[in-house]
Amino acid sequence: MTGAAVAGIGQTRYAKNLGRSEVDLAVEAIRAACADAGLPVRAIDGVVSYHIEQVAEVTLQTTLGIPELRFMARTPSGGGGAASLIGLAAIAIGSGTAQCVVAFRARNRSKAASYGTDPNQGGRPWAKSGNKLRDVRQYQHPFGVASPAQEMALIARRHMHVYGTRAEHFGMQAVAQRKHASQNPDAIMREAITLDDWAASRPIADPIRLFDCSLENDGATAVVITSLERARDLAQPAVSVLSQVQYGAPIHTELSTFFATTAAFGERDSGAITAGRRLFDTAGVTSADVDVAMIVDPFTCVVPLALEQYGFCAMGEGGPFIESGATRWPDGALPVNTHGGSNGEAFVHGVNHLPEAVRQLRGTACNQVAGAQIVFVCGAISDPSGAVLLGADR
Amino acid sequence: VSGPVRPDPTDRDDVQFWAALQNGTLSIQQCASCATLRHPPRPQCARCGATRHEWRPVSGAGEVWSFTVIYPPTLPAFADRTPYNAVVVRLDEGVFLVSNLVECPMHELAVGLRVEVVLTRAVAGADTDDDLVLPLFRRV
Numbered sequence: 001m002t003g004a005a006v007a008g009i010g011q012t013r014y015a016k017n018l019g020r021s022e023v024d025l026a027v028e029a030i031r032a033a034c035a036d037a038g039l040p041v042r043a044i045d046g047v048v049s050y051h052i053e054q055v056a057e058v059t060l061q062t063t064l065g066i067p068e069l070r071f072m073a074r075t076p077s078g079g080g081g082a083a084s085l086i087g088l089a090a091i092a093i094g095s096g097t098a099q100c101v102v103a104f105r106a107r108n109r110s111k112a113a114s115y116g117t118d119p120n121q122g123g124r125p126w127a128k129s130g131n132k133l134r135d136v137r138q139y140q141h142p143f144g145v146a147s148p149a150q151e152m153a154l155i156a157r158r159h160m161h162v163y164g165t166r167a168e169h170f171g172m173q174a175v176a177q178r179k180h181a182s183q184n185p186d187a188i189m190r191e192a193i194t195l196d197d198w199a200a201s202r203p204i205a206d207p208i209r210l211f212d213c214s215l216e217n218d219g220a221t222a223v224v225i226t227s228l229e230r231a232r233d234l235a236q237p238a239v240s241v242l243s244q245v246q247y248g249a250p251i252h253t254e255l256s257t258f259f260a261t262t263a264a265f266g267e268r269d270s271g272a273i274t275a276g277r278r279l280f281d282t283a284g285v286t287s288a289d290v291d292v293a294m295i296v297d298p299f300t301c302v303v304p305l306a307l308e309q310y311g312f313c314a315m316g317e318g319g320p321f322i323e324s325g326a327t328r329w330p331d332g333a334l335p336v337n338t339h340g341g342s343n344g345e346a347f348v349h350g351v352n353h354l355p356e357a358v359r360q361l362r363g364t365a366c367n368q369v370a371g372a373q374i375v376f377v378c379g380a381i382s383d384p385s386g387a388v389l390l391g392a393d394r
Numbered sequence: 395v396s397g398p399v400r401p402d403p404t405d406r407d408d409v410q411f412w413a414a415l416q417n418g419t420l421s422i423q424q425c426a427s428c429a430t431l432r433h434p435p436r437p438q439c440a441r442c443g444a445t446r447h448e449w450r451p452v453s454g455a456g457e458v459w460s461f462t463v464i465y466p467p468t469l470p471a472f473a474d475r476t477p478y479n480a481v482v483v484r485l486d487e488g489v490f491l492v493s494n495l496v497e498c499p500m501h502e503l504a505v506g507l508r509v510e511v512v513l514t515r516a517v518a519g520a521d522t523d524d525d526l527v528l529p530l531f532r533r534v
Contacts, residue, residue: 096440144472153462161505
């Protein structure tokens, strides 16, 4: 037990082209999370976000009228840090540095807005990098490899070669998540798809197809973390942060290092494998105790990788695990991304997976896993990343 | 952004990598103390901690470690080429490079193909006379 708990969750509508600034969206989500918790916005004294976040802490402080901001921290890379946001907040709470920490992500980067040149504004990678390359991109862009889909395709193909994973396994996860999304009123994609629909969706970077990809949309998500003791006196059932880990690991944007030093799977040890053991040991539970998993999924091909590395199945068994139906709600042994994930509900860099974890433990999810007691959440596995275990406080 | 994308290194080690290609050699940074190769170039050997390094010409022989076929959307400079392949090659010396496989039909792409480097004059710079030399690969 970290001594911290998620006390409130909030989100805006998720849609393409909301036509609102990221500050505007962030404020709505944070206010909603505080209202959900039954806390005044002015109670916030800590803010955690991604290093790519465009809404500055000082902007939130002055906009929300936060009297004293005692803790500010950001996680490296994008969706790799989704679970780590809760981890950072738990550290701040546990150390007494802050009493009430908000973790959030705001995006305004759907198609119409996605071609900006701000380095952190989202949009197409090449729109931001220019023609002259001075960082690690100089070793990939001249060969036409520039987007996360293209990079992840090279990782996924290696996994297929080593373990016999098939592209259809990624498709099956896409189908499962779209089914979940079809029952989620907040999801952008409300139509379920079949595996044939997936196979007919256009290729982006073989083996990745369009329906494997995260959506491009606007929206913001926030969660409020306090001490477990305080959360018990607030408006909602407390959701305990049982354990948290972070790990450094090479990222898909630097494939030479990615393949040389660790792998996204067990050809060599990877950060997630050892971090996962720490996560479960600290909480005193095993992967078999987990009722629901939120796996941040920029592309569906990361789901089997995460399932394997965190020990939900053996190395190389991620594809067959999905094929068995294990990740599907309601009958699967480990329903994954019950809100519809990044290809179904929305893409908020995975932060929208956090409220769903909380809803499952409150018993209020649209695709509720009956009696869920422990939820696993991990960030995107091809980045420096992290994970948390959340537990119902009952 | 349109037109060719090209390295424009400012880091002294990156400069060396591309300059060697201009001079007709694929060279990889090598620790002067423990002889470990590293790529992309870095100011320190992650294995032994030494900072001194040399540039070691490598054979250019290796195998396809992974591959993909890329469809739109992609870099504007590559839009006319879609679908095109991209590969990760593991050089026999143990270093990994992102590249493209030339003269290989899509259906023959495979992990494990033996390949050799082809230093290819790719594009002239928009504001320079220097050609960009890329380490591409072909089957052997």
